[in-house]
Amino acid sequence: MSSTKQKIVDAAVRLFNEHGWVNVSVRDIAKELGISPGNLTYHYPNKGSVIQTIHQRIIEKRAMIFGNLSLDASIVNVNQQFQPLLELYAEYRFFFLDLLEIMRAFPDIAKMHREHIEFLITSVKGVIDYSVHSGNLHPEPKEGYYLNLSETVWILVSFWLNQQTIRGRAELNYEGARETMWNLVLPHLTEKGKQNYEEAMLALKES
Amino acid sequence: MSSTKQKIVDAAVRLFNEHGWVNVSVRDIAKELGISPGNLTYHYPNKGSVIQTIHQRIIEKRAMIFGNLSLDASIVNVNQQFQPLLELYAEYRFFFLDLLEIMRAFPDIAKMHREHIEFLITSVKGVIDYSVHSGNLHPEPKEGYYLNLSETVWILVSFWLNQQTIRGRAELNYEGARETMWNLVLPHLTEKGKQNYEEAMLALKES
DNA sequence: GTCTATAGAGTGATAGAC
DNA sequence: GTCTATCACTCTATAGAC
Numbered sequence: 001m002s003s004t005k006q007k008i009v010d011a012a013v014r015l016f017n018e019h020g021w022v023n024v025s026v027r028d029i030a031k032e033l034g035i036s037p038g039n040l041t042y043h044y045p046n047k048g049s050v051i052q053t054i055h056q057r058i059i060e061k062r063a064m065i066f067g068n069l070s071l072d073a074s075i076v077n078v079n080q081q082f083q084p085l086l087e088l089y090a091e092y093r094f095f096f097l098d099l100l101e102i103m104r105a106f107p108d109i110a111k112m113h114r115e116h117i118e119f120l121i122t123s124v125k126g127v128i129d130y131s132v133h134s135g136n137l138h139p140e141p142k143e144g145y146y147l148n149l150s151e152t153v154w155i156l157v158s159f160w161l162n163q164q165t166i167r168g169r170a171e172l173n174y175e176g177a178r179e180t181m182w183n184l185v186l187p188h189l190t191e192k193g194k195q196n197y198e199e200a201m202l203a204l205k206e207s
Numbered sequence: 208m209s210s211t212k213q214k215i216v217d218a219a220v221r222l223f224n225e226h227g228w229v230n231v232s233v234r235d236i237a238k239e240l241g242i243s244p245g246n247l248t249y250h251y252p253n254k255g256s257v258i259q260t261i262h263q264r265i266i267e268k269r270a271m272i273f274g275n276l277s278l279d280a281s282i283v284n285v286n287q288q289f290q291p292l293l294e295l296y297a298e299y300r301f302f303f304l305d306l307l308e309i310m311r312a313f314p315d316i317a318k319m320h321r322e323h324i325e326f327l328i329t330s331v332k333g334v335i336d337y338s339v340h341s342g343n344l345h346p347e348p349k350e351g352y353y354l355n356l357s358e359t360v361w362i363l364v365s366f367w368l369n370q371q372t373i374r375g376r377a378e379l380n381y382e383g384a385r386e387t388m389w390n391l392v393l394p395h396l397t398e399k400g401k402q403n404y405e406e407a408m409l410a411l412k413e414s
Numbered sequence: 415g416t417c418t419a420t421a422g423a424g425t426g427a428t429a430g431a432c
Numbered sequence: 433g434t435c436t437a438t439c440a441c442t443c444t445a446t447a448g449a450c
Contacts, residue, residue: 004415020311022229025443039416041445099373100304104227114375141393148390156359159366166306168321183355186348187394211433232425246434248427417450425442432435 005043007033009057012050016094021051022101048106055109058095061088062116066123073127075136075193075200079178086157086174093161093172117154124150136193137185153181212250214240216264219257223301228258229308255313262316265302268295269323273330280334282343282400282407286385293364293381300368300379324361331357343400344392360388 011032015024026047030037044050065084070077089096103110128146131137140146160177164170182197189197218239222231233254237244251257272291277284296303310317335353338344347353367384371377389404396404 002415020308022308023311026445027443036417037444038418038446042415046445047443097307100369101227101229101308103373104230110375114373117374145390145393148387152363152387152391155363155366155370159362159369162307162366162369163362166310166321167324168317180355180359183352184359184391186352209433233427234425243435244426245428245436249433253426415450417448419447419449421444421446423443423445426440428439429437430435431437432433 002043004035004039008040008043009050009053013054013092013094016054016098017092021094021098026050051102051106052109054092054095055106055112058088058092059112069123073130073134075196076203078127079200079204082178086177089158089161090172090174096158097162097165117158120158121147121150121154124153131193135190136196138188138190141188149184152184156180156184209250211242211246215242215247215250216257216260220261220299220301223261223305224299228301228305233257258309258313259316261299261302262313262319265295265299266319276330280337280341282403283410285334286407286411289385293384296365296368297379297381303365304369304372324365327365328354328357328361331360338400342397343403345395345397348395356391359391363387363391 008029012024012029015028015032026040026044027037029050030040033040044053062085065081065088069081095102099113103113125147128137128150132139132146157177160174161172164172164176186197215236219231219236222235222239233247233251234244236257237247240247251260269292272288272295276288302309306320310320332354335344335357339346339353364384367381368379371379371383393404
């Protein structure tokens, strides 16, 4: 990818993150870079192709993260493996903040993202099941409870930046998301699970 | 309010709900009603004044709901009193789906809505505290846990339609939100609380 | 690859007749 | 109150010179 082509995407992400996707025009992106709109159009024929490229990049980074994912879902690992995903969300936060609008405008992105969501929820459910099996979590208190909990975790994480932005918290960090997520799990930890949890929290503080 | 003035707001809400706020122009609203754009402008000088009016209406309905709120936070009551709020969210769903964009465009709405959010979270916390006091809930397992739970409940409820829409579930119902909310509370119920809970769920099914 | 210039559609908002 | 006509602006996208 040529230097200019790369710079365009970077500037686009920067501006989208700051002002929201609908509020940034191709002119704005060109202006930010000090190049002409015609030049930008040479690299990306339309606004849609810019976001398609960004989406592609998100998919690639995501694939790397999930490719490195270990099946050993100890609590320390969950925290550690969680981190790069949260960083990805923060880096391309506009995509998640303006997701509904982007999905309305680009049905193909919508379709792919929906599939990814189901994958995510299934993954969370998998980690929970593993934790039950390894004795860190109690069996679910009633049928369907842990599937619902997995969906809840997904909602919390994927809308975390939205709620922060809407509440006017500019910090942009995921500390609260992590704490909230663990608070949901806390009541279901076994004695063994609690011990692992305490150790994991200590490891987190030290890092 | 004159008939036309009323009809304009109704049509606006209908179109906003269907296509999203940014994708509906004043022309679209006029067309939907079969009136001229000039006529619409006579009643609402600009697009902003339409949404300001809608926001005002939301505030009024909300005030009515919270005015009727009983402090007796029995589980049956929580379910019953919850209902009109969820219906309000569904009726003006575009406002909550496109909230970030609306808040970006209208700082005064943003300010008022932020204050309301803090009020909501405090209310949830109040109900939880009451339930602890009345013996339905165990005391919080650690400092700050129930405040965090209150925030979690708020996130779940206020982003419920977002997640449904993004996942492509068109149903638009809040059954799942209610169930998910109770699932969060479930692990903290006392024996007395569990009994009340079972009764409340039975009452819900019968209604 | 990069530029300038501009077409063409859509937007919010206004003016003035009826 | 309601209409038609239109201004002024912004947007995406294209054409063609360099």
